[in-house]
Every structure is written in C-alpha cells, then in structure tokens.
Amino acid sequence: MSDRNIKTRLYAGRTLRDLRLASGLNQRAMAGRLGLSVSYLSQLETGERPLTPAVSAALARHYPQALALIEGEAPARRLAALEAALADPTLPPVASGEAARLAEERPDLADHLIALHAGRRAAEERLALAEEAFTAGAGARLPWEAVRDWFHEAGNYVDRLDRAAEALAGETGVEAALAAMGIAIALDDREDAPLARFEHATLTLNAAAPIETRRFLAAHRLAATAFAEPIAAIVAAAALPGDEAGRLLAIGLANYAAGALVMPYAAFRSAARDLRHDIDRLARRFGVSFEQVCHRLSTLQRPGAEGVPFYFCRVDMAGNITKRHSATRLQFARFGGACPLWHVHEAVAIPDRILVQHAETPDGVRYVSMAKGLVKSSGRFERLARRYAVVLGCEAIHAADFVYADAIDRRGLATPIGISCRLCPRTDCDQRAFPPSDRAISVEPNVRRVVPYRVM
The missing domain is CATH 3.30.450 (Beta-Lactamase)
Structure with missing residues (x-):
C-alpha cells in the first residue's frame, strides 16, 4: 500500500451510524443498500475499518452530501478519535498538544493507532459476546432478544418515527387525535381487566392504572394507528426471525413513538438541559x-x-x-x-x-x-x-x-x-459470584479468603 493511500484513509464510523439511523434503517437494510455485508458495515461503524474506494463510491451514489461531509471533516474526526484512543487508561499518558501534532504531521501513524485501538475494543466486545452466548447456551435468539438487539443496533433512536411523532404532537392532543380518527376511549373498572384492549374502534383502559400509564397507552394506540405504514416498513426491513419477533418489534416501535408523542424531542431535550435532567421535575412537566x-x-x-x-x-x-x-x-x-x-x-x-x-x-x-x-x-x-x-x-x-x-x-x-462476574477482569473483588471466564484461578487449601480462590 502506498503512503498516499494510507494518508487518505477515512474513518467515518459515527457519521455512517448517524446516517443510517436518520434513514430509519437497521444495519442489514443499510448494508444491502450499499452492497456490503452486515459484518463489514458494523466494522465501518465501529471505526475498525476505514472507507474504501468502493464504499465511498456507494456513498456518492446514495448519499453524496454525507460523503462530502465525511471528507470535509476528516482532520477533526481524526484528532477526536486519536485523543480518545490515547486517553485509554492502559496506555502511558501523552503530553498536552502531542495528539494534535501527531494527527497533523503523521496522519498515517495516527490512523494506525486509531485502528489498533478500535480493533482492540471490538475484539474485547466479541470475546464478551462469545462468553455470554456460551453461558446462556447455544441456540437461536428468542423473539424478545432479537427485538432488544434491534433497538440496541439502532442506537435506541428511530428518526423517522421520532420526527413524525413530534410533528403530530404539535398539531393536537392525544385524545383529540384519536377522536379525529374515530377512536373512542372507555374505562374498565373490573379487577381482572387488562391494561388496555382495542376493539370495535374503542380503546378500553384499566381504570385502576395510574393516569400516566393510561395516557401512555392512549399515545401507544395513536402511534400504532397514525404510523402504521412506517412501522410496517421498518419491521419488514428488520427481517427478524419469526412472526412473533416482528409483532414484538411493531409493539416496541409504537411504544417508542408514544414516548415521542408525550415527550416531543426538541421540547423535552430543552427542558432536560434546563432542569439538569431532574427526572421528577421532568415527569411533572410532561405528565409522565x-x-x-x-x-x-x-x-x-x-x-x-x-x-x-x-x-x-x-x-x-x-x-x-x-x-x-x-x-x-x-x-x-x-x-x-x-x-x-x-x-x-x-x-x-x-x-x-x-x-x-x-x-x-x-x-x-x-x-x-x-x-x-x-x-x-x-x-x-x-x-x-x-x-x-x-x-x-x-x-x-x-x-x-x-x-x-x-x-x-x-x-x-x-x-x-464491572459488567458481570464472568466478564469482569478485576482480581481483587470480594463480591465475586464466579471467576472471570478468560482467567485462571489458584486455589490454596490452607489459606482462607472471602472468595475461595485467587484470580491469576
């Protein structure tokens, strides 16, 4: 590889991830659009791999403005990524200003350091996932696990629904919007009543549920009705295993949109900043x-x-x-x-x-x-x-x-x-339930400690 090619490498993980989320796509759908494998896109998003000419060409076809932004912000991103890598507590401290000098004078070496650090973190995460999968036993993911993983891969933010909910929230209230759609709200005071039941254009809510819960359930029904088309499109693009996983994802997306309806993005973010994220005060202000x-x-x-x-x-x-x-x-x-x-x-x-x-x-x-x-x-x-x-x-x-x-x-x-005992590398924890899976232990029969072994 020539020096010129090394110096022009671009790492655009965060920008690619933000672009995918803004498009309402999961990794599988985005990879298909760009002609990549899901694992390769994941490596691009985590910064483990730089953009190749082929990936840049695909971005130029589908997202020309995003590619221009990536190329224009490359030096600033390189410096930010390098500073994060050099801040790793397992590395010797670097003098102030040295990272900026390295990024400017030796971008090739800076890129190597960034890639090494990203590769190390990715390897640690893969080891942790492999251990967890072994601990849980072999087999396919259960439907709720697949849905949970989908939201994790999406960064717990669904731009298409969030913006649509914010726009609808600015037009009218939840009950008025339901009424405009011909949906009535009724209360059920039976002790064994479900939290909510929707049939015959009537949403029946459990009268014993807290008012915040009833309000959220009404917002859920509004979201499921008003955003049925985008929710169906997102579920189809997710291609989760089995019908039940798809149904659970649809419910989860409607719940997500319901949260965005009762706590619209811009207003809620502004209030959260003003109140320094005081949860009780935010709950009172938004009635949740x-x-x-x-x-x-x-x-x-x-x-x-x-x-x-x-x-x-x-x-x-x-x-x-x-x-x-x-x-x-x-x-x-x-x-x-x-x-x-x-x-x-x-x-x-x-x-x-x-x-x-x-x-x-x-x-x-x-x-x-x-x-x-x-x-x-x-x-x-x-x-x-x-x-x-x-x-x-x-x-x-x-x-x-x-x-x-x-x-x-x-x-x-x-x-x-730590994360969990099996994944935690600490050697001196008295609260251990299990030793770490990747470390040897030493048992000394004649020495009594809180934990009956030493982690090597």
Whole structure:
C-alpha cells in the first residue's frame, strides 16, 4: 500500500451510524443498500475499518452530501478519535498538544493507532459476546432478544418515527387525535381487566392504572394507528426471525413513538438541559412517569441535536435486566445478572428513594448514576405488587449537566464495578459470584479468603 493511500484513509464510523439511523434503517437494510455485508458495515461503524474506494463510491451514489461531509471533516474526526484512543487508561499518558501534532504531521501513524485501538475494543466486545452466548447456551435468539438487539443496533433512536411523532404532537392532543380518527376511549373498572384492549374502534383502559400509564397507552394506540405504514416498513426491513419477533418489534416501535408523542424531542431535550435532567421535575412537566422519563432520556440521539449520552436499564428483584440501553461506553451483559456492587440492587429493596453512585469500570471510565426502586400496585391484596428499580447514568465528564452528581464527591474513590462476574477482569473483588471466564484461578487449601480462590 502506498503512503498516499494510507494518508487518505477515512474513518467515518459515527457519521455512517448517524446516517443510517436518520434513514430509519437497521444495519442489514443499510448494508444491502450499499452492497456490503452486515459484518463489514458494523466494522465501518465501529471505526475498525476505514472507507474504501468502493464504499465511498456507494456513498456518492446514495448519499453524496454525507460523503462530502465525511471528507470535509476528516482532520477533526481524526484528532477526536486519536485523543480518545490515547486517553485509554492502559496506555502511558501523552503530553498536552502531542495528539494534535501527531494527527497533523503523521496522519498515517495516527490512523494506525486509531485502528489498533478500535480493533482492540471490538475484539474485547466479541470475546464478551462469545462468553455470554456460551453461558446462556447455544441456540437461536428468542423473539424478545432479537427485538432488544434491534433497538440496541439502532442506537435506541428511530428518526423517522421520532420526527413524525413530534410533528403530530404539535398539531393536537392525544385524545383529540384519536377522536379525529374515530377512536373512542372507555374505562374498565373490573379487577381482572387488562391494561388496555382495542376493539370495535374503542380503546378500553384499566381504570385502576395510574393516569400516566393510561395516557401512555392512549399515545401507544395513536402511534400504532397514525404510523402504521412506517412501522410496517421498518419491521419488514428488520427481517427478524419469526412472526412473533416482528409483532414484538411493531409493539416496541409504537411504544417508542408514544414516548415521542408525550415527550416531543426538541421540547423535552430543552427542558432536560434546563432542569439538569431532574427526572421528577421532568415527569411533572410532561405528565409522565419516572420510568418513562428515564427511558426517553436514553433515546435523545438525533444527529446534530444529541442530548447527554445516558445508559438506562431496569432490574427486577432477582437481578434480571429487563430493559437496557447504553449510549455510553458502558455495555450491559446480554445474559445473567449485573455486577453486585452496582447500586441498582440496593435500590430495588428501598423503593421511592434515589441512590447516587460514582463508579469506575475496568477500562478506567468513570460514571455517575442514579437508581430508584419503584413499586407498581397490583390493585388488590391477593396479587403481589411489581417491584423493580431503574438506573440512569452518564460518563463523569457530563456530571455538570446531571443534577444527581451534586450528591457525590467526584474527587473521592469510585466504586469499582464491572459488567458481570464472568466478564469482569478485576482480581481483587470480594463480591465475586464466579471467576472471570478468560482467567485462571489458584486455589490454596490452607489459606482462607472471602472468595475461595485467587484470580491469576
């Protein structure tokens, strides 16, 4: 390869991903449009591979403006990617200004460093996924796993639906829009009534459900009706395995659009910034629940108007992660429980109290997060209430925009958390349930420790 070819290589992972999301496409559909394999597109989006002449030509045919933007912003992107790679805590520190000098004077070497760092992170992620798949057992993904993975690949942001919902929200209220479509709303006060039932142009809601829940269910029905065509198109392009996965995705997309209807993007993002992402205040302002605000905050990834990148998940009493998404570098285990040092487990047992944590993952990245235990009443004594906790967090560099960070001393020690015990490389954790899958252990029969082995 000539020096000229090396110097002109372009890494455009974030721009490609934003372009795909703005087009309402998943990776399979985008790869088909550009004539690539899904795995190759994934490597392009993660920055593991640079653009080739063939990929640039495909972009020029389908997205000429995006290609011009990529080529025009290449130096700035190179510097940003290089600074991120050199900030890896496993590398020696680099003097201020050296990254900029390297990117300008030796772009070929800078590109090599960026690619090496991206390749290392991708290899770590593949190892983690392989371990999780082994732990969970062989076999095809279950329908809800396929849908969960689809939203993860989409970055938990669906531009086509988000913009359509925002436009509709600006025209009229949810109930008025349903009435205009000939859909009536009724209440069912029977104890065994489902949360919602739609038949004969009537949406019947459980009268015992909280007002925020009923409002969201009405928005779901409006979204499913008003956006039936784009939802069907997205489901068809997703090509998920089996009819049930497609139906679950359609429900998930209608739920997504419902959140965008009751919390329109621009207004909600502006309010979130003004209130420093105070969840209770946002819930009151938009008439929604605590959990709905947390979920919506994790979707604010509109290209050019991104919100603070958050991670969000919901954990039940047994430690199962029932909802998860991360726009940060922190990724959740696909199977099994989460790190026992994570404050979300304590929050489950202490409902209606907000816990705040300053934590550090094994890669050296620090996070601030809040967790709150929630209880959803069953409506009667004989049926147990639903108990779970939600957690919302961001990287510590965004702490000034996150009101909950005010409760911690970020100069102090951070809690050393991991993803899950089987994937965590820490050698000195007393809370381990299992040793890491890729490390040997040493058992000393005559030495008693909290954990009966040492991780080598």
